[in-house]
Amino acid sequence: MAQPPSLGQLSTAPVFNTKAVARETGVPPDTFRAWERRYGIPCPQRTPGGHRLYSERDIAIIRWLRDRTAEGVNISHAIMLLTSVTDQAPPHVEPDANRSIDRMVEDLVVALTTFDAQNAERLVSEAFAIYPFEQVLLEVIQPTMVEVGERWHRGEINVAAEHFATEFVRRKLASLLNVFENQPQRDTIVVGCAPQELHDLGVMFASLFLVRRGWHVVYLGAQVPLADLLETIRKVRPKLVCLSASTLETAMNLLEVARAVRQEFPHVHFGYGGRIFNVNPELCAAIPGVFLGQDARELVQTVSSIMANNGASIPPQRS
Structure with a gap:
């Protein structure tokens, strides 16, 4: 393109x-x-x-x-x-007081939890027309999904509504990946989830941030088996593998994966992230690899440092 x-x-x-x-x-x-x-x-x-x-x-x-x-x-x-x-909003479009980011999140949550795909699509299009791309991802779509998850945990919505919202956002992120993946590409990065890890929206966000900056992302999605990951690395020869885990169980699976990748492919660099490492930062000491950051912006900075230093060891950074 x-x-x-x-x-x-x-x-x-x-x-x-x-x-x-x-x-x-x-x-x-x-x-x-x-x-x-x-x-x-x-x-x-x-x-x-x-x-x-x-x-x-x-x-x-x-x-x-x-x-x-x-x-x-x-x-x-x-x-x-x-x-x-x-990386700028359209010149003459100013956010209206009645359509602030917080209000957009509230309205999008309502649309998604009431199965109103048409209104949700309109709200997302409006957000992208008014605000910069990455701001929409991190300050509109991501908080929306956090709130949807919280409402499900509180019993305010049922699992069908939560699944509807998740699939809507997943389709939107996938379509954006299709848009950006045709840009000129740099080195290859494999991105996916640890074995048995089902929550893949975070790695889709990460993939978008990386693809947008020109890296060639091989996106593997949720619960990637170790054997399949190793076979993929043999075929595509990435410079970096980035995996995510959101629970203690899948973090332990990630530990096994990290060790296997380092043993089989010592010249391929391994990075990781996910909610479990944000809430339990002490787990980072157990994983052989580089903690990529608490959000997609930190991930991009860390990946850029890894690539610029040809993968030299970079200590985890926390604010």
Whole structure:
């Protein structure tokens, strides 16, 4: 997939009217006006009479979105890729007091726990249109799933509602992985869960953060058997293996895996993380490998250090 246009050198002066933009891009006015209404992209200025005027930057964006949709990419995914790579929200979209991040989380929890997929999809699209990509993952989607889990533990929702919410988010994260995995790729990293570990949303978050920065991620998902992991390492020859555990039982499984990887592949580096290590940091001393951090942002920093140092030993870092 082509990268988003380099926008820094393009003029933002409002010069082109709607007809000129349609002629330059081949995109019907109704289409890019719909993108503007829903996603805040493009961002025309207005004449005193209320007519839209577009810049060279706007035209470049419209052309790039046109090409992505022609390739079969969903427009919302193309917008996500554009805004995440530029790492800024659409210029004229400001978070409304009634649609703060906290309110988005509350509304998304309600939508997911009442099986309202259409409203949940709308809320997620709105979040990506307003806020930077990684902020949406860490401050909207992740807290939403924590709250859904808490409501299930308190008996406020049943397991069907919890499964519905989890599968909705899993599908969303998988679709985002599909968007980003076509970018230019660096070294290979294998990402998955420890044997018998079922909670894979955390490693999907981690995979997204890594893929977005250009690493080639081989995502293995939940409960990866040791024998299958070792066979995968033989085939894809990664520089780093990252596994997750959320319970004491699966952390013990992770210990066995870490020892096997180090014995079979001494030049492959092993990293780990997950909720159990966040709440019981003393467990890190037992695992031969590098603790990758308490969240996806810390993971990216740690992985970058490992790769930059060719995998030299990096001590666990905690705030």
